[in-house]
Amino acid sequence: MKRLSLLAAVAVLAVAAPAIAESPFWPVQAKGQPVAAELRGAWKSRGYGWIVQFGPDGAQLFQTAGEACYPDPRREPDPDGVMALWRAEGQGTITLTGSQDGTRYLFDKLPNLPTPCIAAAAWTPDRIVAFAADTFAAYYPRSAERKLDWPARKAAALAQVGPSATDAQLWTALSGLIAGLDDPHVELHGIVDGSRRDLEPGESPTLNRVHAADPQGEEKAWLQAYREGILTGILQGRGRQAANNRVFWGRVDDIGYLNIVTMGAFARNAAPDDPRPLDPVLDEAMAAFAGAKALIVDVSNNRGGYDTIGQRIAARFAARPRAAYAKVPVGAKAPPQPIKIEPASAVRFTGPVYLVTSDITVSAGETFTLMMKALPNVTQVGGTTRGAFSDQLPKPLPNGWAMALPAELYKGPEGQDLEGRGLVPDVPMAVFPDGDLSNGHAKAILGLIAKIREGAVGTTGR
Structure with a gap:
């Protein structure tokens, strides 16, 4: 069977569901008003690793991967600017977005907020490594084509940490997890022994030559x-x-x-x-x-x-x-x-x-x-x-560190994947x-x- 180009497939979807395509967006929380009643409860995103709990007074964001879940440690209720507007997409599904012309995120209704999201278990270094590995395994683009074996990387990283590992050992494990990713949207930031550490492995060849020619010049x-x-x-x-x-x-x-x-x-x-x-x-x-x-x-x-x-x-x-x-x-x-x-x-x-x-x-x-x-x-x-086309997905970690990764596939007019190419x-x-x-x-x-x-x-x- 001849494969439709991506944009042709989108056109078919638009013809099949014009009402959805033309539905208006509504404010999640109009100024001085409670959150829209239809949104109350827990919702999980398709992709991205988010769960959001809407109550009358606002939203609480959670980060999730695998079976793990924890409250987003950032102070803002919508730190990534993705929950300003909403619309219904059918029974139990909504779209959230930060603006009319911004990226649109699909969320599905959950019966309840998952228990791990509110569990009091300590976030030990080994749990943080497992969460990071599960996040990359679930959302990093084109892992198979790039020959990235995330289960093997996870096992290798976990072998370097235990529940009582030091910050230095945790940094070594996490930096090893993403070693070799030549990707400007991958980042790791933390504090080790009072000093800030930053890992951004995706510099371009030209900028590498610039830095080599003048190492101190920035x-x-x-x-x-x-x-x-x-x-x-x-x-x-x-x-x-x-x-x-x-x-x-x-x-x-x-x-x-x-x-x-x-x-x-x-x-x-x-x-x-x-x-x-x-x-x-x-x-x-x-x-x-x-x-x-x-x-x-x-x-x-x-x-x-x-x-x-x-x-x-x-x-x-x-x-x-x-x-x-x-x-x-x-x-x-x-x-x-x-x-x-x-x-x-x-x-x-x-x-x-x-x-x-x-x-x-x-x-x-x-x-x-x-x-x-x-x-x-x-x-x-x-x-x-x-x-590196994808939006960068920030992932604040429960110990105060942060990482980021791409989590989207961009498709050209013929449906070809562009990420990494x-x-x-x-x-x-x-x-x-x-x-x-x-x-x-x-x-x-x-x-x-x-x-x-x-x-x-x-x-x-x-």
């Missing part, structure tokens, strides 16, 4: 050279730096240039996911790009942020609605959530766009790349992206060459500008 000299290369080398002193230094833009005669280094944090006095400080910057830039032969959008040093920000930016380059990708939680029986790009009502540029990426381009920078690749006027140039450019180009880490980026962009003028780059023709 990228400062390299980032300064990157900035100067843009403002002086590419934009010849006529560029603009805006939105809390997250955006550079300008024109090089007939070619526009827009560089975005994060998908969020565009003002110090606004929430990091607030797009409003970015909107006037894009308005001004898009107006300046009017009549340009082409536009270069550079996310080669984009470290991620918020998918909704990327979606808002991509809308500035869309001439009509386009399906971009879909996402689904790992290990869950849930329909994929399709993500579309709708043309912005504000100023747009729908001429030829060259999107520059590298192995530094990660997370929301990559989902933005996915959105842009859905547009027929966009050509991806540069290097393959990092391959990255997006291959239409036109390869060395953005941060080995022999010229500090100045190679500006030279590469200037070379791209010359090729665009010569008509030597081409377009994807999608």
Whole structure:
């Protein structure tokens, strides 16, 4: 039987259940009001490892994996921002989300809050290791394809700790559990003998080279050279730096240039996911790009942020609605959530766009790349992206430590899994060459500008 593409399957689901697709969302708890009566009780998420108990006065979040469960130790009742709105999806199932355009999470009603969630048993080091291992086994994407044997890793980690293990022994066991995971969304943070320890094993090859070249510099000299290369080398002193230094833009005669280094944090006095400080910057830039032969959008040093920000930016380059990708939680029986790009009502540029990426381009920078690749006027140039698309799932541990992991599968237009693979450019180009880490980026962009003028780059023709 021919396998339907993912987006075709989503279309079938939409036709089969239009009432669900069009149902409105309601506040979980309207201001000054109790929690909606329909929500009272315990609910378990499909994927993600959450249980939430709704009472009249609010929600309490629990973390769960295997048979284990414990109250989330963070102070906020909704620390991950996923329980602002809800809607019914049939008997005993609801969707929760943080916003109308945010990720949607399916929850199923439980008869009662599970006993382990309120048990008083001590969280000893061996129990913490078991919980961490069970979490990765249940939710880490593409474990089989990556040849990750979580039962064996769990056994090896448990062999290093007992109920009375020290913090140092616990750290060794947990860091060994995730050893070899080259994934920027995997993290472990803790305190050992009064000193903070952090493990973030997923650095890109380019940034590893930067750190090797200047071990004590923490990228400062390299980032300064990157900035100067843009403002002086590419934009010849006529560029603009805006939105809390997250955006550079300008024109090089007939070619526009827009560089975005994060998908969020565009003002110090606004929430990091607030797009409003970015909107006037894009308005001004898009107006300046009017009549340009082409536009270069550079996310080669984009470290991620918020998918909704990327979606808002991509809308500035869309001439009509386009399906971009879909996402689904790992290990869950849930329909994929399709993500579309709708043309912005504000100023747009729908001429030829060259999107520059590298192995530094990660997370929301990559989902933005996915959105842009859905547009027929966009050509991806540069290097393959990092391959970390999933939202990062924080898991605070009961001893005060914390870990994080990806827990979603992102699917391309043909239904292909993207997590761990990255997006291959239409036109390869060395953005941060080995022999010229500090100045190679500006030279590469200037070379791209010359090729665009010569008509030597081409377009994807999608």
